[in-house]
Amino acid sequence: MIINITNKDLEIIKDLEEKFPDVFLKFDITHDFQNNPYTRYLVYLIDSKVVGFINYNDIYDRVEIINFNVLEFFQNKHIGSSLLQRLIELTKKNNMKNITLEVRSDNEKAIYLYKKYGFKSVSIRKNYYNDIDGILMEKELMDVKDIYILGIESSCDETSFSIVKNGVVEISTVISSQIDIHKQYGGVVPEIASRAHIKNITFVIEECLEKANMTMDEITAIAVANGPGLIGSLLVGVEAAKTLAFIYNKPLIPVHHIAGHIYANNLVKRLEFPLISLVISGGHTELIYMEKDYSFEKLGGTLDDAVGECYDKVGRVIDVPYPGGPIIDRLAYDGKPTYELPIPLNDNSYNFSFSGLKSAVINLVHNKEQRGNEINKENLACSFQNVVIETLTKKTMKALKEYNVKNLILAGGVAANKGIRNRFQKLCEEENINYTFPSIKYATDNAAMIASAGYYAYLDGRRADLSLNSTSSLELK
Numbered sequence: 001m002i003i004n005i006t007n008k009d010l011e012i013i014k015d016l017e018e019k020f021p022d023v024f025l026k027f028d029i030t031h032d033f034q035n036n037p038y039t040r041y042l043v044y045l046i047d048s049k050v051v052g053f054i055n056y057n058d059i060y061d062r063v064e065i066i067n068f069n070v071l072e073f074f075q076n077k078h079i080g081s082s083l084l085q086r087l088i089e090l091t092k093k094n095n096m097k098n099i100t101l102e103v104r105s106d107n108e109k110a111i112y113l114y115k116k117y118g119f120k121s122v123s124i125r126k127n128y129y130n131d132i133d134g135i136l137m138e139k140e141l142m143d144v145k146d147i148y149i150l151g152i153e154s155s156c157d158e159t160s161f162s163i164v165k166n167g168v169v170e171i172s173t174v175i176s177s178q179i180d181i182h183k184q185y186g187g188v189v190p191e192i193a194s195r196a197h198i199k200n201i202t203f204v205i206e207e208c209l210e211k212a213n214m215t216m217d218e219i220t221a222i223a224v225a226n227g228p229g230l231i232g233s234l235l236v237g238v239e240a241a242k243t244l245a246f247i248y249n250k251p252l253i254p255v256h257h258i259a260g261h262i263y264a265n266n267l268v269k270r271l272e273f274p275l276i277s278l279v280i281s282g283g284h285t286e287l288i289y290m291e292k293d294y295s296f297e298k299l300g301g302t303l304d305d306a307v308g309e310c311y312d313k314v315g316r317v318i319d320v321p322y323p324g325g326p327i328i329d330r331l332a333y334d335g336k337p338t339y340e341l342p343i344p345l346n347d348n349s350y351n352f353s354f355s356g357l358k359s360a361v362i363n364l365v366h367n368k369e370q371r372g373n374e375i376n377k378e379n380l381a382c383s384f385q386n387v388v389i390e391t392l393t394k395k396t397m398k399a400l401k402e403y404n405v406k407n408l409i410l411a412g413g414v415a416a417n418k419g420i421r422n423r424f425q426k427l428c429e430e431e432n433i434n435y436t437f438p439s440i441k442y443a444t445d446n447a448a449m450i451a452s453a454g455y456y457a458y459l460d461g462r463r464a465d466l467s468l469n470s471t472s473s474l475e476l477k
């Protein structure tokens with residue numbers, strides 16, 4: 001994680017002074033903060049401990065690097081380049097013109113890194129360091145390098161690769177879906193899913209690069225969904241990502257699948273913060289608060305079934321093919337809410353519960369069947385969907401109000417649901433809330449969303465090495 005510290009981050013300051021005694025032996029960071037309004041410390045933390053930093057001055061239209069250090073043990077691990085990249089991004093974001101620095105002419109490693117990021121020598125300061133010259137380098141910010149992230153998604157039954165530029169521009173995406181294979185079993189069969197991923201994955205990557213007309217050399221970093229999901233399926237994507245990262249020597253970025261779903265919205269419109277995201281998919285139903293990019297705070301979630309899972313199980317009882325969600329959505333459109341169903345977990349929390357609703361629908365259908373009564377599928381779909389919409393909108397709108405947040409995004413496969421979208425759209429317009437929904441094609445699983453999230457994870461300094469594993473249940477943080 002990379003952060004810009006303030007004089008209130010006392011523990012980090014202490015750690016920074018202790019880790020780099022050569023720099024801070026006679027230098028007090030707190031004192032620097034008090035006396036120099038332009039001073040900034042961009043710090044790279046691993047497990048809350050400092051491993052590197054850039055101290056710079058941020059003076060009106062330009063940035064001046066004062067000190068740049070990475071602990072020896074952590075060198076050659078992309079940490080220095082991540083810090084530098086972040087500084088360039090920040091400088092660009094603040095509309096500043098250039099970055100300057102001074103480097104010893106015998107510090108070849110540092111000079112190489114600066115050149116790689118577009119710094120050019122502008123003058124030599126003869127014998128600046130006793131008898132070693134100092135080189136003054138400068139980077140003009142007009143030529144910031146584009147960042148191309150290759151995203152990989154294989155957490156359930158879609159094998160997908162995508163290339164996204166700078167987190168927002170989709171270059172190419174290929175999704176190979178296994179729905180037709182799993183349809184005959186009424187749901188995803190994990191063992192079959194992982195075998196199908198293995199069969200498809202090399203074709204999918206080749207096609208993705210071909211469509212983009214790019215080679216792996218042009219890719220900046222590789223982002224992979226490493227959880228949560230089906231362990232066997234995830235493993236195929238993670239192993240592919242590690243192999244590519246190793247062969248082409250690219251940074252590897254682990255991305256939480258739900259972070260991906262959230263960033264599917266970033267491909268529609270750049271996210272605005274703070275925001276609340278309602279995540280509704282086959283495996284998740286959660287309310288997430290985001291203060292800024294790649295920062296997630298869970299407000300609540302389902303205590304049992306996920307909403308998509310509930311849709312699919314209801315689909316099964318009314319005898320529609322897998323996945324039932326989109327079909328129920330269509331049926332509901334032509335139906336009326338004639339069946340009475342309970343509103344689940346109708347309380348003040350931000351949690352959800354869908355197993356009671358699912359059981360109520362199953363009982364209702366079985367009851368009718370036993371009595372020889374026909375079920376009206378359209379009306380049942382409409383009654384069920386209305387209860388879902390009621391629960392989701394009530395808790396989400398309450399969260400927006402209580403957290404005083406003006407931006408809402410929907411995320412996950414169920415965010416493709418027309419009924420849910422329409423109701424949220426209406427409520428947000430009434431309450432003056434900005435809303436974004438993912439495009440229908442990227443509401444369900446895809447790698448474009450992983451590549452977009454991967455860009456912000458990359459800027460946040462998140463990296464994995466070749467020991468990266470996939471995890472079926474993984475916390476979003």
Ligand code: KG4
Nearest residue numbers: 281282283308323325326413414417444445
């Ligand atoms: O996000 P996703 O592709 O996979 C997970 O991460 O779980 O979501 C798949 C889920 C399935 O349960 C599917 O039935 C549901 O999204 N879904 C829908 C609709 N389209 C997909 N549910 C309701 N209405 C839809 N239009």
Ligand code: ZN
Nearest residue numbers: 281413444445
């Ligand atoms: Zn998903």
